[in-house]
Each structure stands twice: as structure tokens, then as C-alpha cells.
Amino acid sequence: MAHTLQEIDAVIAQGPFHPTWSELATNTVPAWWAHAKFGIFSHWGVFTVPEFGSEWYSRNMYIQGSAPFKHHVATYGPQDKFGYKDFIPLFTAKEFDADKWLDLIQGSGAQYYMPVAEHHDGFQLYKSTLSRYNSVEMGPHRDVIGELRQATLARGLHFTLSNHRAEHWFFMSHGREFPSDIHGDLKCGDFYWPAMPEPKDHFDTRSQPYPTQEYLEDWLLRNCELVDNYQPELVYFDWWIQHEAFKPYLLKFAAYYYDRAAEWGKQVSICYKNQAMAWGSGIKEMERGGFNTAQPFHWQTDTAIARNSWSYTTTLDYKEAPEILCTLIDTVSNNGNLLLNFGPKADGSIADKDRQILTAIGAWLKANGAGIYGSFPWEKSAEGPTQAASGAFSDSKAQVYTPEDFRFTSKDGAIYAYQLAPGERTEAVVKTFAAMPAGHEDEGYNGIIKHVEQLGVGDVPFTRDEAGLHIAGQTVADGVPRGFKIISE
Numbered sequence: 001m002a003h004t005l006q007e008i009d010a011v012i013a014q015g016p017f018h019p020t021w022s023e024l025a026t027n028t029v030p031a032w033w034a035h036a037k038f039g040i041f042s043h044w045g046v047f048t049v050p051e052f053g054s055e056w057y058s059r060n061m062y063i064q065g066s067a068p069f070k071h072h073v074a075t076y077g078p079q080d081k082f083g084y085k086d087f088i089p090l091f092t093a094k095e096f097d098a099d100k101w102l103d104l105i106q107g108s109g110a111q112y113y114m115p116v117a118e119h120h121d122g123f124q125l126y127k128s129t130l131s132r133y134n135s136v137e138m139g140p141h142r143d144v145i146g147e148l149r150q151a152t153l154a155r156g157l158h159f160t161l162s163n164h165r166a167e168h169w170f171f172m173s174h175g176r177e178f179p180s181d182i183h184g185d186l187k188c189g190d191f192y193w194p195a196m197p198e199p200k201d202h203f204d205t206r207s208q209p210y211p212t213q214e215y216l217e218d219w220l221l222r223n224c225e226l227v228d229n230y231q232p233e234l235v236y237f238d239w240w241i242q243h244e245a246f247k248p249y250l251l252k253f254a255a256y257y258y259d260r261a262a263e264w265g266k267q268v269s270i271c272y273k274n275q276a277m278a279w280g281s282g283i284k285e286m287e288r289g290g291f292n293t294a295q296p297f298h299w300q301t302d303t304a305i306a307r308n309s310w311s312y313t314t315t316l317d318y319k320e321a322p323e324i325l326c327t328l329i330d331t332v333s334n335n336g337n338l339l340l341n342f343g344p345k346a347d348g349s350i351a352d353k354d355r356q357i358l359t360a361i362g363a364w365l366k367a368n369g370a371g372i373y374g375s376f377p378w379e380k381s382a383e384g385p386t387q388a389a390s391g392a393f394s395d396s397k398a399q400v401y402t403p404e405d406f407r408f409t410s411k412d413g414a415i416y417a418y419q420l421a422p423g424e425r426t427e428a429v430v431k432t433f434a435a436m437p438a439g440h441e442d443e444g445y446n447g448i449i450k451h452v453e454q455l456g457v458g459d460v461p462f463t464r465d466e467a468g469l470h471i472a473g474q475t476v477a478d479g480v481p482r483g484f485k486i487i488s489e
Helices: 005-014 031-036 067-076 086-091 098-107 144-154 163-172 173-179 213-230 244-264 323-332 351-371
Strands: 040-041 114-117 162-165 234-238 271-274 283-285 299-304 337-340 378-384 407-413 414-419 427-430 449-454 458-460 463-464 468-474 482-488
Touching: 005 213, 031 244, 031 337, 067 427, 086 337, 114 144, 114 234, 162 213, 162 407, 163 213, 213 234, 213 244, 234 407, 244 271, 299 323, 323 337, 323 351, 323 378, 323 407, 337 351, 351 407, 351 482, 414 427, 427 482, 449 463, 449 468
Parallel strands: 040 114, 040 337, 114 162, 162 234, 234 271, 271 283, 283 299, 299 337
Antiparallel strands: 378 407, 407 414, 414 482, 427 468, 449 458, 449 482, 463 468
16 A cells, blocks of 8 residues: 555556556456446535535635525524534434445446545545544544445445545635635645635636645545555546646556556546546546437446535435436437436435435336446437437436437347337337338348337337337336337347
């Protein structure tokens, strides 16, 4: 295990990966991940204690005039009397039970789990030698990440991690603008350190003040500590690692992580946003959105079961299970994975609505997952009048589909057709498989369809004419999508 920068350099020197993009780009996407298709993300920490606004409460409570600022003063008092750090003793996690979390996650049909180990607020949910502001020495006095890892592996799921430390460079800075507890000469290891001025443009890759060597080295050490102690099979970074200052340290981290994985005999990768890493050196990540056509590469979308927050609050705007399932199907048909976030309550319990949604997804996947898990895009990914929005942050509104909207996947020689919004219809008409008139057979699908199975039901009758493949299916409850397995020769 590397405790110092010199030890990190020593591991990298042994290879097989070195800190160059050309070498890192030879690391292949993990086969297990490409087959998994569905994972669960969770945001939980000190920021959940007020259960107000969002997971950015630690920043926003110091922005004068904002709703979180007003809520904080009215509920807890002025920020110089009760600051963000004063939530730590309240973060006792008395109801936290890693096994109960993982029972729900496994029941959702997810194949991998990714808790946030450290968010922008700077509080670590794991044992650390780099700061005493962690869940073992404070708050719950438990190694939250360690417990979650053990419960994940015990269920045969893949354990992955997310680290959002990069943004801490500026995240607490607004507390310096008025009387608060964020003042004075902050040192490395202090909870609020460094609280530097926030960039006007978060996507300015050369924004000032430029992160210092001390900060960047601390970032590298924290991430290598996570890798050594918990051996995650993916590491996910939020957007700010794209800043120019991080590049040498990101290269070192990637080389160190991939070298350590080679020692473990594991396939791993790094999830990144925008153009933070060279193409092929990690997994392209699309936050709250994705690609609406099939891509020649594997990618991932991360989104939440609520539109307005990644962590639990009392005012969540929840999505419903059918919408999330349509997102999953559309994503998989376009060669992507869905990483779905939920947020436990401050005490570690899970809200009834979150439990209901995840359970419904799991029940659907149990019946319909054959064309999801281990599948690949077919020669055609979609049919119908409705195309999902494209790009990051494009899922702010629910996409309304029709009974004519289908998405296709393939596996083991079969084609899977998912009808996104069947409603109360029994018959499904898939135009892609229409019988072509004589002399035009080569213009459409000319395979000989032997039988059609409705997933979760069994073989169902079908006919085929120039209008399409007519499937006499069974209705499904609650407006959820339904899937068909089409076998031809």
C-alpha cells in the first residue's frame, strides 16, 4: 500500500502502465461491466443531515440569500454559530445497515454498486490516514465504505467507488464572504481547507486560482488510499478533474490504479466526464442524459431516481419506475450502461418511495432481463416516432413514448424487441420485421421467424405481413415496458 508520493511512483515504475495517455488507452473496458448493464449509485453523507435542497447543501448554505442559506439560519442559527462542521456529530447513522442496503440493491437487479466515498464537502466515509474528518473518527464511528464493500462482495456483486474530492478546492469558499465558521488560516487536513474562490465558469479548464501542488498531491494520495484499501473495480470522478491542473495527477492516478489492478488480477476502469481523459483510457460518462443512437463504444449514463437532488431530501421530485425502465432499455439499445442513484435518509434508513421504485425495477428485470444483461446492440437500435433527448442533462422531463416505440438488443443469436409504452394493448406490431413484397425481400428483414416469446410469459402467437410482425402478447401492469424474444433462422 502506498502511503507517500514516492511509494506511488515506485508502483508506477514497475508498470505495466505508466502515466502516458498512449499506454493508459490500452487498458480495455472490463468485460464484466460491459455485460452488467445496470448498476446502483448512492449519495449519502453529512450533507444528508438537513435533508434540504440537495447534496450541495454544504456549499449553498453559505451563499447569502439562497433558499438553503435562509433555511439554515431559520433552523440551526447563523453560520458563525452553527456551521456545516456542526452537522458531523448529528450524522450518527443509527439505522445504517449495509446488509439491508445491499439486499435492496441486489433485489433491484443491479450487477454493481457504487457508493460515493467522499463528496465535494470533504467528509470521508472511510478510514483515512490523511484527515481525521472521516466516518471512523467522527460521526458514525464506522467504516461505512468498508461495510458496504463487504456486503456487496458477499452477494456476488461488483464493488465500485466514486470520489468527488476535486471540487472541494472551491466548494466551501462562500463562507469567507460573511461571518461564518469558514475563516482563518486553513491547513491541509482541515475540514474546510482550502476554501478557495469558486470559478465563475465550472468548465473553464484554466480557471484561477489555479489548484496548488499541495492540494493536488493530497487529492492523489486520497484516491490511491481508496484504491489500496477497497480495491474498487471502477472509480468514478465528477467533472472538475478536467481542469488543466489535474492532468499530471490524473495520469499518475490512472497508472497507479491500473497497475494495482494488474496485481489483483482484476479488470478495472475510470469513469470520466467531458474530455477529462484521453479517448480509450476510461469510460465515457454522461450525467443525466446519454446518446440516443447506438455508439461503437461502451458508455454509461448516471442519473437519479429524483430530478432535483442526488441525496435524500423531504421534497424529492421522484421519477416513476416505468420511466426509469425506458431509460435503461434505450441506453442498453445504444450500447450503454445505466448507473441509477438513490439517496438514503440521514439516519441510514431508506425511504419507502426509493424502496418501491428499486423493487419494481428488480421485479421487471427478473422477468425481462434476458435481453438486457449481456446483450449488445442489434443492427437497428430503435423503431417508432419518439427519439430520446440527446446529451448530458437532457432528462429533466419525462420522455413520453407511444405503443409504436420499440428498442432492440441482441444476444446469443436472438433479437429482443422492447415495447416502451404498450399501455393496455395486447397486440404489438413491429414494423421492422414486416414481410417484404415479392421481389423486394432484400430491402427489409428477410429472416425466417420461428417463434416469439414474451419475456416473463412464454411463447405467444404471431403473424407476419407487409405491415409488420403482429405479436399477440399479454398486457402488462402499471404501464411498464414489455419485451419479446424473436428467434429466427
